Amino acid sequence: MKTVGLTYDLKTDYKFKEGDPLDANAEFDALSTINVIAEAISANGFKVKKIGNASNLLEKIGDLGVDIVFNISEGVSGRNRESQVPILLEMAGIPFVGADALTLGLTLDKVMAKKIFIAEKIPTPKFFEVPSVEALIDQDHCKFPLIVKPRFEGSSKGLSEDSRVENFEGLKKQVDFITKTYKQPALIEEFISGQEFTVAIVGNEKPEIMPVVQIKIDGKLKLNDKFYTFARITSDRLEYICPAKISQELKNKLDDFALKVYRSVECRDFGRVDFRVDKDGNPYVLEINPLPSLSTEDVFMLIAKNIGITYEQMVGKILNSAIIRNGLD
Ligand SMILES: Nc1ncnc2c1ncn2[C@@H]1O[C@H](COP(=O)(O)OP(=O)(O)O)[C@@H](O)[C@H]1O
Ligand SMILES: [Mg+2]
Incomplete structure (x- = not known):
């Protein structure tokens, strides 16, 4: 054994x-x-x-x-x-x-990951980054509303209703808060109004793309200005829908981009790609999580149910991918 x-x-x-x-x-x-x-x-x-x-x-x-x-x-x-x-x-x-040290560092740092996505022609929201509020200039490359995030965190850390900003005053306040509280640069992106999805992938040579999961907030699928804040994670205002009831056309786009992202950063065994989709149906990749949560309250449990396997079998599938990859079978 x-x-x-x-x-x-x-x-x-x-x-x-x-x-x-x-x-x-x-x-x-x-x-x-x-x-x-x-x-x-x-x-x-x-x-x-x-x-x-x-x-x-x-x-x-x-x-x-x-x-x-x-x-x-x-x-x-x-x-x-x-x-x-x-x-x-x-x-x-x-x-x-799971992924090796390089992939994990590269993807935890959202700015580095976005540079890869851009090089690979994978759509990602327009962005800039600043080390401190003093470095902030009134730029016109990105259009308001914007969202201000810590450059290398996860689990919606640093995200609250104040993260979405409509003007330069709000931007300054939030950049100051993020850089001081999280002691790292702030990543500022154009806010994608619309819907939100996440796509999990398991495997290596022939990665298996799991059914698309849609994020529902406050009972709504059309999220518009709503987003996944830290406070929402622990509340019942957030639901996951699997499989997402979307057109085949959108599903194909999400599947294709998810796989492209997975390969672009050389993910291994498993991962999960987060998307926002704008009102015209254009997907934007927010990030890839090579170390997605396996908590039974999170999406992997729901996906397992949807593809007709148990949580244990899902964990087994991920582990088995690593065993085969390492020639331990
Ligand atoms: N550019 C954006 N437009 C709209 N919502 C966003 C954007 N970036 C992040 N969000 C919201 O914030 C949440 C967390 O952002 P994400 O980049 O996935 O970081 P984390 O690593 O914290 O999950 C997303 O699930 C989404 O709801
Ligand atoms: Mg995320």
């Missing part, structure tokens, strides 16, 4: 420091999520060894006794945080599930 190590960051591992925003540990997982994934791995006929975060891994790396690691660790801070566990595993020659 093969042994699978599990690397992760627990919400409770995070020690809040003075000045930390409420969502500082938003990317980390609840113990219940770790347990559910561990049980799913066991259900696929593997022994599971819980390792924990990058520091725990460092302590034990010479003596792990695992065949492969299932990594969902987010790391503590900075644009390379998700790369920390993968680079340690790579150094030690231990195979792991």
Whole structure:
């Protein structure tokens, strides 16, 4: 029987420091999520060894006794945080599930990822970035309304109703807030009014594109100015619809772009691409998540149900992709 190590960051591992925003540990997982994934791995006929975060891994790396690691660790801070566990595993020659350190760093940094999308002719909202409010100039390259995001975070960190700005005053205020609170540059994008979708992919040589999931907010599919804020994640104002009831034409576009994005950043085993679609039906890629949430409340659970497999089988599918890729089968 093969042994699978599990690397992760627990919400409770995070020690809040003075000045930390409420969502500082938003990317980390609840113990219940770790347990559910561990049980799913066991259900696929593997022994599971819980390792924990990058520091725990460092302590034990010479003596792990695992065949492969299932990594969902987010790391503590900075644009390379998700790369920390993968680079340690790579150094030690231990195979792991999911994207490597380069892809994780490249995609956590949304500005770097967007440069790749542009080079690959994948549509993404027009943008610019600033290190501080002092560097902000009244530009006319992007048209209001704009959305202000931290350059390298996930889980809608830093996003509230104030993130969508209509004028230069609002922009200045939000850039000041993001750069100071999250201690990183602000990414400013044209706000895409319309609908929102996310497309998951599993596999490598012949990646399987999963049914499109649509995001419904406050009971509405036509989101217009609404978007996925941090407060909404934990409320019942957000629903996922799978499969999205959309035209074949839009589905084809989303599938094609999702796969193109997955390949452009060399994602492995699994990933999820987030889109907004404007009123004229044009999709824009917001980001790719090579380390998407596997929480049972998140989209992977819903997708599993829709394609007629269990959550355990979905986790097995992802793990199996990594096992085959590493020639461990
Ligand atoms: N350019 C945009 N236009 C409209 N909404 C956006 C835009 N960028 C982000 N959003 C909203 O903010 C949410 C989070 O943004 P995203 O870029 O996916 O970052 P995260 O890594 O936090 O998920 C999206 O799901 C969407 O609702
Ligand atoms: Mg997202």
